[in-house]
Amino acid sequence: xxxxxxxxxxxxxxxxxxxxxxxxxxxxxxxxxxxxxxxxxxxxxxxxxxxxxxxxxxxxxxxxxxxxxxxxxxxxxxxxxxxxxxxxxxxxxxxxxxxxxxxxxxxxxxxxxxxxxxxxxxxxxxxxxxxxxxxxxxxxxxxxxxxxxxxxxxxxxxxxxxxxxxxxxxxxxxxxxxxxxxxxxxxxxxxxxxxxxxxxxxxxxxxxxxxxxxxxxxxxxxx
Amino acid sequence: xxxxxxxxxxxxxxxxxxxxxxxxxxxxxxxxxxxxxxxxxxxxxxxxxxxxxxxxxxxxxxxxxxxxxxxxxxxxxxxxxxxxxxxxxxxxxxxxxxxxxxxxxxxxxxxxxxxxxxxxxxxxxxxxxxxxxxxxxxxxxxxxxxxxxxxxxxxxxxxxxxxxxxxxxxxxxxxxxxxxxxxxxxxxxxxxxxxxxxxxxxxxxxxxxxxxxxxxxxx
Numbered sequence: 001x002x003x004x005x006x007x008x009x010x011x012x013x014x015x016x017x018x019x020x021x022x023x024x025x026x027x028x029x030x031x032x033x034x035x036x037x038x039x040x041x042x043x044x045x046x047x048x049x050x051x052x053x054x055x056x057x058x059x060x061x062x063x064x065x066x067x068x069x070x071x072x073x074x075x076x077x078x079x080x081x082x083x084x085x086x087x088x089x090x091x092x093x094x095x096x097x098x099x100x101x102x103x104x105x106x107x108x109x110x111x112x113x114x115x116x117x118x119x120x121x122x123x124x125x126x127x128x129x130x131x132x133x134x135x136x137x138x139x140x141x142x143x144x145x146x147x148x149x150x151x152x153x154x155x156x157x158x159x160x161x162x163x164x165x166x167x168x169x170x171x172x173x174x175x176x177x178x179x180x181x182x183x184x185x186x187x188x189x190x191x192x193x194x195x196x197x198x199x200x201x202x203x204x205x206x207x208x209x210x211x212x213x214x215x216x217x218x219x220x221x222x223x
Numbered sequence: 224x225x226x227x228x229x230x231x232x233x234x235x236x237x238x239x240x241x242x243x244x245x246x247x248x249x250x251x252x253x254x255x256x257x258x259x260x261x262x263x264x265x266x267x268x269x270x271x272x273x274x275x276x277x278x279x280x281x282x283x284x285x286x287x288x289x290x291x292x293x294x295x296x297x298x299x300x301x302x303x304x305x306x307x308x309x310x311x312x313x314x315x316x317x318x319x320x321x322x323x324x325x326x327x328x329x330x331x332x333x334x335x336x337x338x339x340x341x342x343x344x345x346x347x348x349x350x351x352x353x354x355x356x357x358x359x360x361x362x363x364x365x366x367x368x369x370x371x372x373x374x375x376x377x378x379x380x381x382x383x384x385x386x387x388x389x390x391x392x393x394x395x396x397x398x399x400x401x402x403x404x405x406x407x408x409x410x411x412x413x414x415x416x417x418x419x420x421x422x423x424x425x426x427x428x429x430x431x432x433x434x435x436x437x438x439x440x441x442x
């Protein structure tokens with residue numbers, strides 16, 4: 001399975017940030033998108049997730065039965081997609097049922113709600129209303145959503161922004177696990193996720209996007 | 224899909240969900256009419272079915288702006304848009320859940336509120352049956368308005384204004400079916416069937432148009 005983006009342009013409200021971005025990502029590979037605030041990282045990720053209706057270019061998942069890349073992707077944006085009035089368990093069980101694939105594919109690769117909550121280190125909190133949790137805990141529950149339904153591609157927008165160091169390590173482990181089982185990750189992040197098989201897309205204002213295979217978090221690399 | 228129905232129904236009855244707001248508004252509208260019109264029982268009985276329908280229509284419009292807005296604010300809508308489940312179906316289920324939690328209580332309350340208007344048993348039954356056939360149409364029409372104004376921070380009144388002209392036929396045929404049921408020369412079945420047809424028509428068009436509007440509004 002591979003993710004192929006062909007000639008993608010990143011535009012919002014008539015303003016074009018970047019055009020002609022092409023790349024492909026093999027199973028087990030990650031793409032880290034970096035650049036200064038406001039350069040269009042989040043917009044680029046939303047284009048990949050199929051959430052911008054007028055985006056040009058094509059994003060496809062080759063070798064999978066998904067019609068669009070969006071259907072085969074988890075999107076973890078700035079907002080967590082959880083309801084404060086429902087308990088953690090109700091939230092996650094809803095997404096698990098709602099996102100389960102019709103043909104049953106991948107059902108052996110997703111975990112139960114209990115397990116997912118334990119994997120993000122919040123065991124025993126699943127009976128609480130989601131609104132009672134702290135910002136970091138809310139984020140970790142949103143990460144548990146990625147585990148309860150299987151998608152080969154994870155699109156992550158600043159996933160670890162509200163997290164302490166320990167939770168960042170926990171999430172790095174989850175991402176590494178996902179990549180190890182043949183998944184793909186596209187992430188905009190300022191924190192090293194400890195990824196090994198990483199490619200790097202550098203977005204700079206008023207310059208073409210540069211794709212490199214350098215480690216984005218190695219010393220001396222542009223951050 | 225069943226999961227979405229249960230979740231939305233659950234949300235509407237939890238704190239701040241607003242399932243009972245519509246019924247309270249319905250009660251307020253109908254309860255003040257006798258005070259305004261005066262204690263003319265014959266007059267109240269004559270205008271009663273129409274007042275019940277107008278109250279139910281306005282109450283049904285009340286919570287519509289929240290149909291998609293909350294899901295958009297917390298990011299759930301993005302995830303729903305990405306699924307292989309067609310958005311049309313997601314919107315349809317959300318509409319059905321919304322109707323179950325806001326429309327159904329109005330129908331259950333309508334016979335009780337009919338007592339305020341001095342209408343007899345046959346008219347109460349006719350109002351309840353026509354509301355049952357007609358209120359889903361208001362939800363489906365409202366879904367389009369809610370989807371169009373989903374990106375506006377205070378789109379509540381705008382939704383009502385957008386939706387009201389399209390909901391007028393529902394009101395007209397609903398009230399004329401009730402008149403047909405309680406007054407002899409007027410027919411009941413033709414307006415009632417047209418009311419059912421309007422509901423069926425908008426149950427297809429509404430989710431379809433709302434899904435397109437939601438897709439276009441994501442940014």
